[in-house]
Amino acid sequence: MLDLTRSTKAFDDAKDILPGGVDSPVRSYRSVDSNPPFISSASGDHIYDIDGNEYIDYVLSWGPMILGHADPEVTAALQEAVPRGTSYGAPTLLETELAKKIQAFVPSMEMMRLVNSGTEATMSALRVARGYTGRDKIVKFIGCYHGHSDSLLVKAGSGLATFGVPDSPGVPANVAKDTVTLPYNDKEAFKSFFDAHGDEIAAVIVEPVAGNMGCVPPVEGFLELLREETAKHETVLIFDEVMCGFRASSGGAQKRYQIVPDMTCLGKIVGGGMPLAVFGGRKAIMSCVAPAGPVYQAGTLSGNPLATTAGLATMSVLQRDPTVFRKAEESTDYLCRGLLRVAKEVGVPVQVQWVGSMFTLFFSDKPVRNFDDANACDREAFKKFFAYNLEHGIYYAPSQFESNFMSIAHSQADLDTSIQIAKKAFQVLKA
Numbered sequence: 001m002l003d004l005t006r007s008t009k010a011f012d013d014a015k016d017i018l019p020g021g022v023d024s025p026v027r028s029y030r031s032v033d034s035n036p037p038f039i040s041s042a043s044g045d046h047i048y049d050i051d052g053n054e055y056i057d058y059v060l061s062w063g064p065m066i067l068g069h070a071d072p073e074v075t076a077a078l079q080e081a082v083p084r085g086t087s088y089g090a091p092t093l094l095e096t097e098l099a100k101k102i103q104a105f106v107p108s109m110e111m112m113r114l115v116n117s118g119t120e121a122t123m124s125a126l127r128v129a130r131g132y133t134g135r136d137k138i139v140k141f142i143g144c145y146h147g148h149s150d151s152l153l154v155k156a157g158s159g160l161a162t163f164g165v166p167d168s169p170g171v172p173a174n175v176a177k178d179t180v181t182l183p184y185n186d187k188e189a190f191k192s193f194f195d196a197h198g199d200e201i202a203a204v205i206v207e208p209v210a211g212n213m214g215c216v217p218p219v220e221g222f223l224e225l226l227r228e229e230t231a232k233h234e235t236v237l238i239f240d241e242v243m244c245g246f247r248a249s250s251g252g253a254q255k256r257y258q259i260v261p262d263m264t265c266l267g268k269i270v271g272g273g274m275p276l277a278v279f280g281g282r283k284a285i286m287s288c289v290a291p292a293g294p295v296y297q298a299g300t301l302s303g304n305p306l307a308t309t310a311g312l313a314t315m316s317v318l319q320r321d322p323t324v325f326r327k328a329e330e331s332t333d334y335l336c337r338g339l340l341r342v343a344k345e346v347g348v349p350v351q352v353q354w355v356g357s358m359f360t361l362f363f364s365d366k367p368v369r370n371f372d373d374a375n376a377c378d379r380e381a382f383k384k385f386f387a388y389n390l391e392h393g394i395y396y397a398p399s400q401f402e403s404n405f406m407s408i409a410h411s412q413a414d415l416d417t418s419i420q421i422a423k424k425a426f427q428v429l430k431a
């Protein structure tokens with residue numbers, strides 16, 4: 001039995017002052033009906049809690065740590081930068097340098113702005129798209145998550161192609177009504193909606209590889225259709241690559257699938273684990289952003305010297321050693337094929353879906369192509385699988401609707417251990 005005595009007490013204390021005891025809901029372990037370990041440190045592919053437990057980490061802070069935790073180069077860069085001060089609120093060479101490195105990986109980002117979170121990146125990108133087109137309505141896809149700004153916390157109204165309704169209290173109905181939510185990977189639904197309403201739509205925002213309903217790749221032709229229809233109707237196509245950027249490939253999903261969006265949002269890896277994200281795209285669109293243009297966007301800590309230092313160190317490693325991507329992808333491939341193999345040996349119906357170095361194990365007997373498929377998965381089985389793995393030192397994302405991530409720090413031994421523990425978990429499920 002996993003000893004979480006100190007974490008449980010810490011969780012109870014935290015609940016008195018932090019809503020649900022956490023600063024972000026998914027960390028509360030509500031989805032798996034248990035209490036979260038409180039983390040004390042992490043290094044490489046291992047994470048340690050305050051009860052002295054050690055885990056092989058596939059959450060990696062929800063994606064950023066592709067180099068592994070406490071990467072020596074990133075750590076050294078931060079240690080060297082701190083004595084120069086933590087924030088200036090003024091332009092620095094670091095921001096321009098980081099933007100140029102990002103552009104080398106994502107050439108479609110002709111111009112960009114650094115911000116502090118993925119939410120801020122997508123929120124800002126939508127405002128720019130609305131300002132650029134003069135239109136108010138946007139399209140998102142059911143099961144895709146783009147952060148918690150009001151326009152994006154919206155669910156389908158009465159009929160799918162009607163305008164949205166709030167997906168959270170506090171989101172005004174008159175904001176939600178300008179958001180249409182359509183099924184992910186449903187080409188017919190998108191085409192018929194755009195034939196009727198395309199000219200009214202400011203932006204289509206999509207996770208080109210969905211990660212927030214679990215890892216769900218685009219079906220053949222889906223992204224191409226989005227690109228074709230948005231171009232035809234002069235709608236801004238926004239690829240939210242906050243999660244799949246640097247995961248789907250070194251140039252994200254847009255490189256993997258050879259689709260050029262009008263705008264891109266990046267986060268997580270781009271900041272090396274520090275609060276840094278970015279939105280950008282075609283110069284004609286980004287030139288609308290204040291002070292170059294009229295669309296207002298700002299941030300006290302945007303482009304912060306410590307965050308840009310961590311981002312620069314991470315981008316420098318990725319630029320210098322492109323084998324990082326291949327190694328992370330090969331490790332993901334090895335682990336996922338191993339999970340599939342042992343599930344089959346034991347006779348537990350699962351789908352393992354992966355793209356590059358992000359992956360999800362679904363308790364389903366059929367492929368997961370959209371949110372309805374993900375929602376139909378056996379969540380009780382997932383909870384038991386998750387609990388067994390955590391008790392045996394494997395730290396997966398605590399929800400069926402999340403992706404897991406790989407780093408270059410994951411050793412072959414750790415991957416084999418993970419596969420063997422998964423097999424035992426499947427045997428417990430089967431019993």
Ligand code: KE4
Pocket residue numbers: 024025026027062116117118119120122145146147148207211212240241242243244267277402
């Ligand atoms: P943040 O505001 O959490 O930095 O980014 C929001 C966001 C935007 N777009 C995509 C595709 C994302 O995956 C995210 C955030 N991802 C979640 C994981 N599902 C972060 C974890 C959390 O919410 O605590």
